[in-house]
Amino acid sequence: MRAASLGLVVVGLWGSAVASGAVPAPTPARPEAGAVYDTLQRTVRFRQVALSPDGARVAWVESVPPGAGVPAEAMKLQVVERAHPERPPVRITASKDAALCAEGSLAWSPDGQRLAFLSTAGEGRTRQLYVADVTGASGPPRRLTTLKGLLSAPKWSPDGKSVGVMVIEGSEDAQGPRGPAARETGVVQESPPVKRFGVVSVEDARLRLVSPAGLFIHEYAWSPDGARVAVTASPPPGDANWWVAKVYAVEAATGETSLLHAPKWQVAEPTWSPDGRQLAFVEGLMSDEGNTGGDVWTVSVPERLAAKVRPGAKAALPARVPPARNLTEGLKATATELFWPAPERLLFAAQAQGESALVTVSPQAKDITVLWKGAEHLKVSLARDGVTSAVVRDSFTQPPEVWMGPVGAWTQLTRLNTDVRVPVGDVRSVTWTSDGQQVQGWLVLPVSAPGVKGAKDAKVPMVTVVHGGPAAGITPGFNAQTLVMAARGYAVFMPNPRGSYGQGEAFVQANRRDFGQGDFRDVLTGVDAVLASAPVDPARQGITGWSYGGFMTMWAVTQTQRFQAAVAGAGIANWQSYYGTNHIDTWMLPYFGASIYDDPEVYTRASPINAVKQVRTPTLVLHGERDMEVPASQGYEFYKALKALGVKTQLVIYADEGHGFRKPEHNKDRFLRTLDWFDTHLKAPVPAPKIRAPAR
Numbered sequence: 092m093r094a095a096s097l098g099l100v101v102v103g104l105w106g107s108a109v110a111s112g113a114v115p116a117p118t119p120a121r122p123e124a125g126a127v128y129d130t131l132q133r134t135v136r137f138r139q140v141a142l143s144p145d146g147a148r149v150a151w152v153e154s155v156p157p158g159a160g161v162p163a164e165a166m167k168l169q170v171v172e173r174a175h176p177e178r179p180p181v182r183i184t185a186s187k188d189a190a191l192c193a194e195g196s197l198a199w200s201p202d203g204q205r206l207a208f209l210s211t212a213g214e215g216r217t218r219q220l221y222v223a224d225v226t227g228a229s230g231p232p233r234r235l236t237t238l239k240g241l242l243s244a245p246k247w248s249p250d251g252k253s254v255g256v257m258v259i260e261g262s263e264d265a266q267g268p269r270g271p272a273a274r275e276t277g278v279v280q281e282s283p284p285v286k287r288f289g290v291v292s293v294e295d296a297r298l299r300l301v302s303p304a305g306l307f308i309h310e311y312a313w314s315p316d317g318a319r320v321a322v323t324a325s326p327p328p329g330d331a332n333w334w335v336a337k338v339y340a341v342e343a344a345t346g347e348t349s350l351l352h353a354p355k356w357q358v359a360e361p362t363w364s365p366d367g368r369q370l371a372f373v374e375g376l377m378s379d380e381g382n383t384g385g386d387v388w389t390v391s392v393p394e395r396l397a398a399k400v401r402p403g404a405k406a407a408l409p410a411r412v413p414p415a416r417n418l419t420e421g422l423k424a425t426a427t428e429l430f431w432p433a434p435e436r437l438l439f440a441a442q443a444q445g446e447s448a449l450v451t452v453s454p455q456a457k458d459i460t461v462l463w464k465g466a467e468h469l470k471v472s473l474a475r476d477g478v479t480s481a482v483v484r485d486s487f488t489q490p491p492e493v494w495m496g497p498v499g500a501w502t503q504l505t506r507l508n509t510d511v512r513v514p515v516g517d518v519r520s521v522t523w524t525s526d527g528q529q530v531q532g533w534l535v536l537p538v539s540a541p542g543v544k545g546a547k548d549a550k551v552p553m554v555t556v557v558h559g560g561p562a563a564g565i566t567p568g569f570n571a572q573t574l575v576m577a578a579r580g581y582a583v584f585m586p587n588p589r590g591s592y593g594q595g596e597a598f599v600q601a602n603r604r605d606f607g608q609g610d611f612r613d614v615l616t617g618v619d620a621v622l623a624s625a626p627v628d629p630a631r632q633g634i635t636g637w638s639y640g641g642f643m644t645m646w647a648v649t650q651t652q653r654f655q656a657a658v659a660g661a662g663i664a665n666w667q668s669y670y671g672t673n674h675i676d677t678w679m680l681p682y683f684g685a686s687i688y689d690d691p692e693v694y695t696r697a698s699p700i701n702a703v704k705q706v707r708t709p710t711l712v713l714h715g716e717r718d719m720e721v722p723a724s725q726g727y728e729f730y731k732a733l734k735a736l737g738v739k740t741q742l743v744i745y746a747d748e749g750h751g752f753r754k755p756e757h758n759k760d761r762f763l764r765t766l767d768w769f770d771t772h773l774k775a776p777v778p779a780p781k782i783r784a785p786a787r
Contacts, residue, residue, distance in 0.1 A: 124766050127578050128759055131571050132156070134490050135507040137470065138166055138195055142481040142495065143203035146474035147173050148225060149481040149504065150183070150206060151493050152195040165191040168208060170225055173495065176504055185212035185221045185232045192216070198245045198254065207245045207254045208232075218242050220256060220291055235296040241286075244310075248290070248343075249317040257308055258289045258300065268330045268380060268675055271749035272719035283328035288320060288341060301346045309336055309380065312361045319343055321351065321361040321370050321392075330719070333357070333380040334677040338372060340392065352390050352415050356681060359383040362429040362437075368392060369454065371437055373426050374415075376600050378562040378639070378678055384425040384592040384599065387439055389454055390415040418452050422459065425564065425592035425599065426450075432477025438462075440471050442564045442593040445520055445531045449498055463499035466520065468568035485569040487518050487535055514538045515577045518567070521584075523620035525613040528601075531593065532586035532617050533565055534625060537577045541626040552631035552773040553582040555618060555654075559638035561590035561610065562599055572762060579766055581773075582627050588613030604684050606666075606697040607646045614643065615651070630655070631773040635765060637661050638721060638750065642699070645729055648710055649702035656772035657710040658765045661721045661750060664703075664729035666694040674719040703732040709739035711768040713761055715748030741768075 138152040148170055155165040169180035183206060186192050196209040196218075206225050209218040213234060220242055223232035236242060241259040248255060288302040288311050302308055302322065307329030311322045319340050325332035338352040338361060351370060352358070357377040363370055370392050375385020391413050419426060424443035431437050435455065441448045447469040449462045470483040480498050485491035490508035494501035516536035523530055540551050554576055558565050565585040576583050587593055588610040590602035602610045622629050633656040636644045641662025648657050663669050670676055670687040680686065687694045695701060710733055714726035723744055730742035743764060745757045752758050 124575060124579055125763060127575050128762055131574060134511050137483040137491050139197055140470055140472050140481045140483050140493055141197040141199060142472040142474050143199045144201055144475040145203040146479035147203055149495050150197050155191050166193050166195050168194050183223045185210040196245055198247055200247045201249060201251045209242055220245055222293060235291050236298060248313055249315060253290045253292050256289050256291060257286050259284045259286045268720050271717035271747050285327045286329055302341050303348055309333055310361060312363055314363050315365060315367045323358055323361060331675050331677050360429045362431050364431050365434055371429050371431055375596050376562055376681060378560045382563055383427050384562055386417050386419045386596050387426045388415045388417050418457050423595045430473045442566055444593055445533060445587055447566050466567050468566050486567040488515055490569045513574050516540045521620055523617055525616040526609060530588060530613045534621055535573055535577050535583045537580050539580050550626050550628035551580060551582050553584055553627045554633040554635060554769060555584045557636035557640035557643040559640050561602060561639045564592035575762060584621050586614050586617040603682055604693055633769045633773055645699040648706045648708040649699045652707055654708050656769050657708050658768055659710060660713040661718055663721055664725045665700040666698045669725055672722045672724055706733060706738050709772050712742045714744050716744050716746050718750045720750040
């Protein structure tokens with residue numbers, strides 16, 4: 092059964108409507124929730140902020156509020172002179188008409204005069220590389236590529252004569268692990284796509300592919316002299332093999348490739364020292380490409396490299412490369428992004444006990460200084476001086492805006508969301524002890540909670556939201572799910588159990604070979620801590636999550652009757668069947684310690700399906716049809732078991748969606764269905780939220 096307007100399949104125990112083949116539209120039990128969601132969607136989001144190397148200009152990528160004729164992916168570029176923040180921003184666009192397109196992936200030239208970016212303004216609406224002179228001296232942006240394939244990550248060479256890019260030729264359906272999987276027919280994965288490093292000449296727009304054809308490039312960074320790039324790379328298929336990526340140096344002129352570091356865990360964020368003699372990177376246990384977290388490491392880079400690597404050959408470290416050094420070993424925080432502005436000063440963004448932080452470390456002495464720490468979410472761009480910065484800041488209660496200035500002493504630049512008002516009650520950082528270690532999480536209370544002016548003296552229902560990953564962490568952000576739930580009258584509890592970022596690498600690795608055990612105890616003891624300290628009703632408890640959070644939701648309802656309702660999104664019901672059907676199974680090896688063929692018991696022990704007869708909790712199951720990270724078969728498997736056992740359930744499959752949803756109507760439907768499920772089974776109060784946002 093398929094709803095044409097939304098592109099989804101709904102199956103479940105809903106009586107005559109489903110039996111007759113009619114799929115009901117998502118009609119909220121509280122109609123104002125849809126209006127709240129729509130209002131929040133008008134909040135301007137900032138995908139990226141980029142400060143010019145000289146600190147003179149700041150650019151950002153800003154969302155375009157939904158409306159008639161506006162593509163779902165529409166994003167626009169804005170630029171402001173730092174010396175004149177009072178002036179309106181100047182829009183930089185490659186579009187030749189009024190149609191809005193997706194533009195982003197900003198990169199400033201070394202002199203701060205030109206801006207490289209990707210835009211879908213051209214024919215076919217594929218992303219192509221453009222360069223704009225922000226001084227206006229050279230006319231409109233100039234298109235440099237006409238590639239049939241995928242472009243990403245433009246970065247200027249140090250001499251300003253070319254722009255580096257990552258390229259997948261002739262494979263426009265390669266959307267990455269979170270995107271919808273390409274449909275496979277015929278001989279499967281005979282020749283998986285390869286992402287290569289290439290250089291585009293700004294003068295004549297010529298694209299030259301540099302890195303070897305047999306090496307999938309995940310990230311790259313130009314050396315200060317432009318002679319080579321450091322890359323993190325793996326054998327193809329890259330979506331599956333990122334978890335075994337190594338650090339290499341690729342000569343920009345010849346493509347010769349040398350191995351610099353073979354990590355024990357995952358590696359990301361290659362960053363050169365100013366003199367080009369050292370390379371820093373983040374290494375740690377990471378569960379998702381792009382969601383970086385770990386310790387800060389450095390390795391010395393010889394002036395002349397030996398041990399050139401042939402694609403497909405087993406690489407050995409050259410004898411002249413000393414072992415890498417861990418600069419942050421034992422630090423109770425997780426590095427996420429690196430900057431190296433001065434030889435003696437390496438700066439990194441971090442998650443620290445549920446907050447965001449900016450920290451410096453001396454590569455020589457390993458001295459660590461916290462420059463700034465706060466209960467908010469942060470995107471950072473740093474000028475060449477290592478002091479001037481531009482950031483996007485937001486929190487549970489404050490919508491995002493761009494700020495700039497010295498680190499930690501920022502001045503607000505944009506006021507695009509000034510009129511946004513979201514009523515929530517208290518926001519609390521909650522800490523508790525589980526198995527002898529401290530755990531942290533966030534609690535957002537609704538305005539209807541006792542103790543809030545005008546609220547009734549009654550306890551409120553609570554939904555526990557378990558984040559994905561597991562290598563990730565909740566920091567305060569202007570999150571639609573949290574805000575809509577709080578506006579609806581729910582307390583929202585977001586724990587950071589073992590396996591999460593924010594308390595150091597040992598804490599991240601504490602749930603290896605232990606899924607559903609210690610991490611689940613951390614969640615339950617966190618719920619107990621909230622019940623002991625907040626006006627929350629223990630008889631009206633819900634749980635939800637996506638990906639790893641979806642697995643934890645499925646696991647929770649097989650282990651306890653404490654939750655009266657559950658919504659499992661993209662969850663893993665059966666690690667055994669999952670192993671052979673997902674497209675990224677390499678990620679499981681560091682977490683489970685062995686393949687399922689070598690150690691099936693560790694996978695069996697963590698599979699919710701093996702305890703499914705214990706489930707009594709009404710459970711909604713949500714999934715993307717073309718999810719390559721967690722195939723929709725996992726949702727079907729859990730749903731069919733619950734249905735056979737007489738448990739109230741419903742399964743919703745969203746057409747053509749991957750692990751991360753892209754269609755606005757699907758995201759809205761997912762939120763409203765989740766709220767309706769909790770309303771029905773937790774008997775939520777009827778609040779009267781007054782959410783305001785600018786009419787754009």
